[in-house]
Amino acid sequence: GQLYTSPDQVTKKYDFIVVGAGTAGSVVAARLSEEPSVQVLVIEAGVSDNGTDSDIIYVPLLVGTGVGTILDWNYTTVAQSGLNGRTIDFPRGFVLGGSSCINGMIYSRGGSDEYDRLATVSGDSGWSWKELQQWNEHHTPPWNDRRNIGEYNPLVHGFGPLATGLTPTVFETEQRVFQMTDNRPELYPFNLDPNSTNGLGFSWFHTTVGTNARSTSGLAYLHPALNSCSNLDVLIHTQVTKLIEMETNTYTGVQVAQSATAKHFLFTASKEVILSAGTIGTPQLLMLSGIGPAAELSKVDISCVHDVPDVGCNLQDQNILAIQWEVSSPTLLMFLSNETALRAALAQYAGNKTGIAAGNTVRVVDHPDNWELDVRLNCPTVAHIPNPFDHPVIDPAYLQTSFDIDTYVAAIKTLQTLMSTPAWDGFLLTPFTDVANLATDALIEGYVRKFASTLKHPTSTATISKSTDKGGVVGPDLLVKGLKGLRIVDASILPSAVAGFPQAEIYILAERAAALIKSSRL
Ligand SMILES: Cc1cc2nc3c(=O)[nH]c(=O)nc-3n(C[C@H](O)[C@H](O)[C@H](O)COP(=O)(O)OP(=O)(O)OC[C@H]3O[C@@H](n4cnc5c(N)ncnc54)[C@H](O)[C@@H]3O)c2cc1C
Numbered sequence: 001g002q003l004y005t006s007p008d009q010v011t012k013k014y015d016f017i018v019v020g021a022g023t024a025g026s027v028v029a030a031r032l033s034e035e036p037s038v039q040v041l042v043i044e045a046g047v048s049d050n051g052t053d054s055d056i057i058y059v060p061l062l063v064g065t066g067v068g069t070i071l072d073w074n075y076t077t078v079a080q081s082g083l084n085g086r087t088i089d090f091p092r093g094f095v096l097g098g099s100s101c102i103n104g105m106i107y108s109r110g111g112s113d114e115y116d117r118l119a120t121v122s123g124d125s126g127w128s129w130k131e132l133q134q135w136n137e138h139h140t141p142p143w144n145d146r147r148n149i150g151e152y153n154p155l156v157h158g159f160g161p162l163a164t165g166l167t168p169t170v171f172e173t174e175q176r177v178f179q180m181t182d183n184r185p186e187l188y189p190f191n192l193d194p195n196s197t198n199g200l201g202f203s204w205f206h207t208t209v210g211t212n213a214r215s216t217s218g219l220a221y222l223h224p225a226l227n228s229c230s231n232l233d234v235l236i237h238t239q240v241t242k243l244i245e246m247e248t249n250t251y252t253g254v255q256v257a258q259s260a261t262a263k264h265f266l267f268t269a270s271k272e273v274i275l276s277a278g279t280i281g282t283p284q285l286l287m288l289s290g291i292g293p294a295a296e297l298s299k300v301d302i303s304c305v306h307d308v309p310d311v312g313c314n315l316q317d318q319n320i321l322a323i324q325w326e327v328s329s330p331t332l333l334m335f336l337s338n339e340t341a342l343r344a345a346l347a348q349y350a351g352n353k354t355g356i357a358a359g360n361t362v363r364v365v366d367h368p369d370n371w372e373l374d375v376r377l378n379c380p381t382v383a384h385i386p387n388p389f390d391h392p393v394i395d396p397a398y399l400q401t402s403f404d405i406d407t408y409v410a411a412i413k414t415l416q417t418l419m420s421t422p423a424w425d426g427f428l429l430t431p432f433t434d435v436a437n438l439a440t441d442a443l444i445e446g447y448v449r450k451f452a453s454t455l456k457h458p459t460s461t462a463t464i465s466k467s468t469d470k471g472g473v474v475g476p477d478l479l480v481k482g483l484k485g486l487r488i489v490d491a492s493i494l495p496s497a498v499a500g501f502p503q504a505e506i507y508i509l510a511e512r513a514a515a516l517i518k519s520s521r522l
Contacts, residue, residue, distance in 0.1 A: 001033070001225075001232040003048075007256050007265040010235055014041040016517075017254055017269040018276055019240045019285065021046075022098020023503060024490040024510035025276030026217035030161075030225035031514030033232035035522050040232045041267065042222070043256055045239035045281075046094035047071065049101055049218045057101045058213045059349055061357035066102030067091045075280060075391055077454075082399030084449050090394055091456055092280055096236055097218030099278065103456070103503060105207040105214060107137065107164045109156075110500035111199030115508075121495040123466035124476035126512065129197065135511035136160045137504075142168035143212040143358045151204045153193035161220040162507060163210030168359035172329055172427065177202055180423035188418070199500050208503070212349075212358035217507070241388040243273065243289040243486065245305065251289070252485040260389040271521050275488045276510075282492040283312035283461040284392045286473075291480070300386050306482060310473050311462055316497040317396050318455040321408070321448060323415060324432035396458065399449060408448045409441050457502050462492040477520070478513055489513040 004010055018029045021044035029042045047070060049057055056066045066072060068089070075090040093099035112129035119128035136158030142148070148166045157164070181190040181202045191201025208215045225232050237258055244253030244266060252273055257264045275282050286292055290305035292312055297304045335341055335356070349357035399405060416438070419428060430436065438444050465472025473480060474493050480486045491506050498505050 001230055001234065003226060004233060004235040005237050006258065007235060007238050007267075008263075010041065010233065010265075010267065012039060012041075012233065014039045014233075014267065014269050015271045016040045016274060017252075017267055017272075018042040018274045019254060020044060020098065020275070020277040020281060020490065021096045021218065021222055021234060021236070022093060022276055022278055022490065023100040023217045023506050024098075024513075025274070026097060026100075026220075026222035027507060027510035028274055028276060028489050028514045028517070029232060029234075030221035031511065032517065033225045033229040035518065036229070036231055038231060038271075038522060041269075042232070042234045043238055043240055043254065043267070044096050044234065044236045045277075046073075046096065046098075046236065048236055049096040049216065057095070057097070057216065059346065059357055060105070060207075060209045060212070060214060060359050061345065061349070063105055063214070066093075069102075071095045071102050073280070073391070075394055078393060078395045080396070080398045082397065082404070082449065083452060088396075088398070088454050090280075090396075090454060090458075092278055096222065096234065097216035099456075100208070100216040100503060101214075101218065103208075104501075105209060106501045107206045107208050107504050108194035108199065108203075108500045109133075109504040109508070110498055112197040114199065114499055114505065118464070118495065121466075122464045122476040123468075126516075127476065132508050132512060134158075135508045137162040137164045137208075137507070139206075140165040140210045142166060143354050144168045146170070148204070150192075152206065153196055156193050156195045160507075160511075161224070162208060162217070163215035163220065164206050165209050165211070166204050166206060167209075169356055171332060173331075174204070176423045176427060180418070180421055183423055184421065188421075194500070195504070209359065212353040239388060240277070240285060241288065243275075243285060243291070244268075246485075249306075249482065250484040251291075251480075257388075260387055269485070272485050272487055272517065274513075274517070275486065276490045278490050279315070279458040279461050279492045280392060280394065282488055282490055284388075286311045286462065286480075288386065288388050291483070302386055308473055308481070310471055314460045314463055315394075315396055315458055316460045317398075317458040318497055319398060319404075319408075319452050320455040321412075321452045323412065323435050325419065325435070326429040326432055327427055328429055329427065396454070398454075399452060405445050405448065408452070409444045412438060412444050412448075457498065459491045459494040459497055459502060462488050463495050464493045465495070477516055487513070487517065 015038040018025045021042045033040045056062050073092045073094045077088045077090050079085045093102045095101045115129040115132050119125050137160045139157035140163050146168050181188045189201040191203040194203040238256050240254045240256050242255040243251045246253045253268045293309045294304040294307040345355050345357045348355035462473040464474050467475040474488050478487045
């Protein structure tokens with residue numbers, strides 16, 4: 001197929017239009033194009049994933065550096081009263097491949113209960129673990145001679161297009177974690193593989209790194225389909241600005257433009273528009289099209305065509321906080337702050353794709369000697385302003401409930417206990433700065449409000465629910481309730497924050513969605 005960079009290049013007629021070539025959108029588009037009789041167009045607001053900055057995407061050691069660049073929408077939250085009035089950067093991928101190009105690459109499917117909850121909430125057993133576990137990635141060996149026998153379970157990996165693997169370089173922190181699981185398995189259980197039915201326990205990290213480069217939804221799904229199928233076209237640098245009602249209640253048209261002042265174009269799909277613009281983009285686009293909560297829409301002078309109160313509400317996110325200790329041995333942080341060593345590592349990678357740059361080191365890169373905490377939050381509101389090219393108003397309302405704070409306090413206390421086990425003897429020296437003072441609940445709360453931030457896993461702004469439920473935005477088939485021709489396939493439909501890392505669930509969700517569309521529309 002064709003990769004277009006401007007809407008005036010697109011002249012064909014399409015059966016399906018996918019909005020957003022992100023994590024989910026790339027999967028759906030590639031799967032639909034397997035059927036030669038249908039024509040598929042994907043429209044992506046962001047940039048190419050093969051541009052001059054593409055090292056940021058693909059070199060594993062550069063994980064995290066895409067945030068704040070041209071690959072990022074660069075959203076910011078409104079001031080968060082629960083975080084002492086701070087605003088928080090809220091990154092989302094603005095590139096073919098979406099957030100799978102800039103994320104932290106950690107891959108864990110989550111436990112079976114995660115999927116069974118989706119089945120219960122939607123009233124469709126097709127969303128249960130039993131049915132969904134068939135969609136899988138494939139495990140790749142590391143570039144070096146690290147043997148990973150006993151460190152993962154080959155039986156819970158498969159043959160899907162996405163590549164994952166264990167990190168090739170093992171750090172002292174990891175060795176000590178597993179010593180801890182050896183010493184006190186009843187308290188700190190070893191989990192052979194976080195992709196099994198059990199998502200809990202201490203496991204080796206699986207990352208979306210193939211043998212030596214990041215695997216994205218673009219690389220794993222969209223590019224191979226684009227290269228091999230003439231019935232799939234992709235248009236980048238082009239934002240969908242409005243969904244168009246082509247017949248009563250039937251939203252099979254999209255209006256697009258490259259900037260607020262550029263010419264606007266209309267593309268129509270003979271079968272469906274599939275909205276995969278993500279947790280922020282999807283509700284924003286629905287609301288711009290008059291599909292959303294009437295009261296919110298009237299505040300921004302958009303006439304409400306379909307009053308769907310849950311659009312843009314219920315935003316959930318996970319939270320992160322660094323707890324640091326001074327340590328006795330050199331860490332990766334020292335390596336990363338040594339420019340000569342870093343340059344040499346990147347040169348080695350450029351030469352033959354080996355060396356420390358060829359492996360994901362996300363945990364130690366971000367926070368050398370600490371642990372990360374996930375806290376589920378109860379969050380309202382993604383609102384927006386009418387110009388589609390303005391950023392939406394994002395208010396995750398972090399840490400506004402006692403549940404959030406109580407969870408943090410409990411988590412930090414657990415961590416303090418855990419780090420005082422013998423496995424850390426001789427390695428941890430003193431807690432770093434403020435961490436030394438976390439002796440009471442009140443002091444912990446003060447620390448949390450000062451330093452907590454987003455883990456960048458927002459979901460649930462266009463939630464799935466049973467067909468008979470009044471609430472929610474989509475039914476179990478992911479069609480927008482009460483409308484025709486409009487389906488949502490991305491993180492926004494998840495009923496609540498994922499108990500783990502979301503990308504695996506989003507790839508799986510998109511695989512089943514594509515299968516559903518094929519069986520109902522082809
Ligand atoms: C910095 C960061 C770190 C993360 N770390 C991890 C991790 O380690 N492990 C993990 O599991 N998850 C992680 N995540 C979360 C995970 O990457 C996301 O949950 C997931 O990729 C979201 O998939 P999606 O398909 O819903 O949206 P996205 O992948 O964001 O795709 C949405 C796409 O739609 C496009 N779009 C939006 N609006 C429009 C429009 N109007 N017109 C056309 N195109 C549009 C966007 O440009 C984007 O390409 C991280 C996320 C970020 C940002």
